Amino acid sequence: MDYAIILGGGKGLRMGADVPKQFLPVGGVPILMRTIWRFREYSDSLKIILVLPESQQDYWRNLCAEYDFQEDYQVANGGATRFHSITNGLALIPDDAEGVVAVHDGVRPFPSVEVIARCYETARQTGTAVPVTPVIETLRHVTAEHPEGVTVPRGDYRLVQTPQAFDIQLHKQAYRQPYNDGFTDDASVVESFFSQNISPNSQHPSPITLVDGNRENIKITTPFDLKIAEVLADE
16 A cells, blocks of 8 residues: 655745645645645545644645545644654554555645656665756855855756655654754655664665656745746646
8 A cells, every 4th residue: 555645834934925835826726735636646546644733734624625625635743843744644654554655745736647656666666766857057066165166067966856755664664763953855864764774885875766856846935936836737
């Protein structure tokens, strides 16, 4: 059985809106609903877990009633950090479950169905799958000592997206680690777990398998992103 944990937390401070960004409409439909629909489009049998702060759950229920949103999913309470929110979502998956779990940002409503499928299928084969896209702009590495920076080869870098998919048992083990500030996404949590549990002489220093993402899979965090999302929703 496969699962998707969709993170719906966030206050939307950079958006400057009165409501959290995941509830804002794009093309007449709240962003979070579009995100859930995209995963349901991938699979009717996928078990979806929506993680929301308790303080936002009444608002979400009212929104679902207003839009007659009747998709099947479970709700987990959001935590103090992304790490703790995902931990709460994983707790709703049985400890003996087999399959793949993908974790996705609720404010990324445009992952292609092809990318979602690629992540699940790759994780089924290798245990992990993280979608990425090439860097198309020039990059400069800037430090406090060298604020003017230096140009670095953009071909050496990738932009990381979600959904990030993992073998369920691997992911559950990784999230039993104590939290630290270096956990910026699921890949970093899994990499930390591996670094503590594999030989330093291993030929596989990183357990992460990269797959091609899609550029439309933007994370909506600013008013400018919202304008782009409106265009994408019309396509």
